[in-house]
Amino acid sequence: MNxxxxxxxxxxxxLITGALGFIGSNLVRRLVELGAxxxxxxxxxxxxxxxxxxxxxxxxxxxxxxxxxxxxxxxRYLVQGQDYLFNLAGQTSHMxxxxxxDADLEINCRAQLSILEAxxxxxxxxxxxxxxxxxxxxxxxxxxxxxxxxxxxVDVNGINKMAGEQYHILYNNVYGIRSCALRLTNTxxxxxxxxxxxxxxxxxxxxxxxxxxxFEVWEGHxxxxxxxxxxxxxxxxxxxxxxxxxGEIFNLGGDGVISxxxxxxxxxxxxxxxxxxTRSYPxxxxxxxIGDYYADFARIRGALGWEPRTPLCEGLSRTxxxxxxxxxxxx
Amino acid sequence: MNxxxxxxxxxxxxLITGALGFIGSNLVRRLVELGAxxxxxxxxxxxxxxxxxxxxxxxxxxxxxxxxxxxxxxxRYLVQGQDYLFNLAGQTSHMxxxxxxDADLEINCRAQLSILEAxxxxxxxxxxxxxxxxxxxxxxxxxxxxxxxxxxxVDVNGINKMAGEQYHILYNNVYGIRSCALRLTNTxxxxxxxxxxxxxxxxxxxxxxxxxxxFEVWEGHxxxxxxxxxxxxxxxxxxxxxxxxxGEIFNLGGDGVISxxxxxxxxxxxxxxxxxxTRSYPxxxxxxxIGDYYADFARIRGALGWEPRTPLCEGLSRTxxxxxxxxxxxx
Numbered sequence: 001m002n003x004x005x006x007x008x009x010x011x012x013x014x015l016i017t018g019a020l021g022f023i024g025s026n027l028v029r030r031l032v033e034l035g036a037x038x039x040x041x042x043x044x045x046x047x048x049x050x051x052x053x054x055x056x057x058x059x060x061x062x063x064x065x066x067x068x069x070x071x072x073x074x075x076r077y078l079v080q081g082q083d084y085l086f087n088l089a090g091q092t093s094h095m096x097x098x099x100x101x102d103a104d105l106e107i108n109c110r111a112q113l114s115i116l117e118a119x120x121x122x123x124x125x126x127x128x129x130x131x132x133x134x135x136x137x138x139x140x141x142x143x144x145x146x147x148x149x150x151x152x153x154v155d156v157n158g159i160n161k162m163a164g165e166q167y168h169i170l171y172n173n174v175y176g177i178r179s180c181a182l183r184l185t186n187t188x189x190x191x192x193x194x195x196x197x198x199x200x201x202x203x204x205x206x207x208x209x210x211x212x213x214x215f216e217v218w219e220g221h222x223x224x225x226x227x228x229x230x231x232x233x234x235x236x237x238x239x240x241x242x243x244x245x246x247g248e249i250f251n252l253g254g255d256g257v258i259s260x261x262x263x264x265x266x267x268x269x270x271x272x273x274x275x276x277x278t279r280s281y282p283x284x285x286x287x288x289x290i291g292d293y294y295a296d297f298a299r300i301r302g303a304l305g306w307e308p309r310t311p312l313c314e315g316l317s318r319t320x321x322x323x324x325x326x327x328x329x330x331x
Numbered sequence: 332m333n334x335x336x337x338x339x340x341x342x343x344x345x346l347i348t349g350a351l352g353f354i355g356s357n358l359v360r361r362l363v364e365l366g367a368x369x370x371x372x373x374x375x376x377x378x379x380x381x382x383x384x385x386x387x388x389x390x391x392x393x394x395x396x397x398x399x400x401x402x403x404x405x406x407r408y409l410v411q412g413q414d415y416l417f418n419l420a421g422q423t424s425h426m427x428x429x430x431x432x433d434a435d436l437e438i439n440c441r442a443q444l445s446i447l448e449a450x451x452x453x454x455x456x457x458x459x460x461x462x463x464x465x466x467x468x469x470x471x472x473x474x475x476x477x478x479x480x481x482x483x484x485v486d487v488n489g490i491n492k493m494a495g496e497q498y499h500i501l502y503n504n505v506y507g508i509r510s511c512a513l514r515l516t517n518t519x520x521x522x523x524x525x526x527x528x529x530x531x532x533x534x535x536x537x538x539x540x541x542x543x544x545x546f547e548v549w550e551g552h553x554x555x556x557x558x559x560x561x562x563x564x565x566x567x568x569x570x571x572x573x574x575x576x577x578g579e580i581f582n583l584g585g586d587g588v589i590s591x592x593x594x595x596x597x598x599x600x601x602x603x604x605x606x607x608x609t610r611s612y613p614x615x616x617x618x619x620x621i622g623d624y625y626a627d628f629a630r631i632r633g634a635l636g637w638e639p640r641t642p643l644c645e646g647l648s649r650t651x652x653x654x655x656x657x658x659x660x661x662x
Contacts, residue, residue, distance in 0.1 A: 098505070101444050101448065102441070102444065102445070102448075105440060105441055105444060109436060109440055109494065110433070110436055110440075110441075113432050113433065113436060113487070114433070117432065117433075148481065150479065150481065150482075151481075151482060152497075152500075153497060153501070154501070154504070154505075155501065155505075156444070156498070156501065159494050159497045159498060159501060160494065162493070162494065162497070163440065163490050163491065163493065163494040166483075166484060166490040166493070167487070167490060169483075170484070170485070170486070170487065170490060173485070173618070174429070174485075174486075174618050174619065287504070287505050288505065
């Protein structure tokens, strides 16, 4: 597979939005290894996932452009001449989308539409890979959830991401701007936000346990699946490199299914100690609770040969090792 | 049923957005009969459906406020003190949504979100009925299409309307702002836009046949269903009057299914003469063609007792009679 990636990416021009964030920066590092000429776009808004430390060690081999995807003028310029666009910038916090729905709309809807318009007008040959989310499904009718499941988002973020995703598929189908979308489930690993729960609750757990504090498990019985970030990056590269992905939507999934309580136990065990408390949902979370969720990822396995390769215990071990070394850079 | 409507609407305060448009103005006229105190909001943008002639005869019994739903400040004021909001303002043209996606997003997404925020903050007791569309379904996987069908819009308009609809359901579920959505199919009748095809192709047919010109049928074999506007108005009133509608999405449907060629024949026959040409799709329409569509409306029949009552031949006859008398007001 690496051989194909070399052909697909060596010397090619790649634009990544949200590139200083969690998944974006891991993708940057991989693309640099593959010889790509990577242009990073990130707004570095403190509440979001961008962190310059995420590219420590490769900063001299990439180009960083601080700008916001809502800035249609800069995006119009930046998409030009690029072979690939990994479109990862987004507002990801469910609670923030409810307290400031307009900002969420601007980032997750309007900016997406204007980026696609820029591609249509100034670079129709570009290939676009969009980071979508399981949040679109809402509370599952059945498990595992496949791509035929109805979309019934339970927060403003899910609705806006749904529109953002659908614009990409539309521009593929109507204008031939090759685009596809990956519906990510819980992604975890080095470089995720650990300062708060805006990106993932697991980041907060990792930080607290490394600080020697107890962490909170809400409810605990819910089932979830987890993708290690290297596996998510692999999916983005496969989707970029293959025309079989054009116009398609694929779920990502995890190595097995686990309850939050079991996950907490595994974190404590992998860390060699630590403690957690179980509590019930706060009222404002309860209203948007989706119960159990895990994905059926047979579709991307069939089309692109992707599957999660990193066992959860190994991924957690590598994540804990990363933050044990670098935690202060993420506080 | 009328007795219940009297209880629900007599003396009540009702806000209607898009109230000078096709369905809005028919709803206004009915609500005036029922004794409601109706406040009409419309932007009268020439490309959209608003027409002051639509309220001829009732203009002294209503209050007209010319403003745009994108104007969050005026909407914040106007929602206050209202018992019902019939939220019908929208950009409806598929082609316009492709040539100016941003305007479509502003009207069909952002304005909807800001109206709901205004309700949440300033009038959480209001009941909201949103005009959604079959356009959300895209090309059907099966027929008739029920509400469990996947949403795969084929134009920017469909994606933005999808988000607009889902915000309403979300605000019902999360904040208790009682809201529901009706997914309209082809609605026709007096007061529809006939100047061009921005609202409905049938309007153009009616105008051309009354002008003694031939009209164009694209393809002709596609199956469609048609709701007469009085029946659509009945559905809006039922949804407003019943708490069984809260948080629900309902398809509307028609009295039977008909091909476009059969419809053209029926229009000619009902008019007592006229002619049409059959041609293939223009390229830019072909890309967003959805093939056959007709709705399963069992859900609203079960929940609210609604069904279409006006046979197509009668509806066409009343429509032709209306425009025979008033055509100049619609040119």
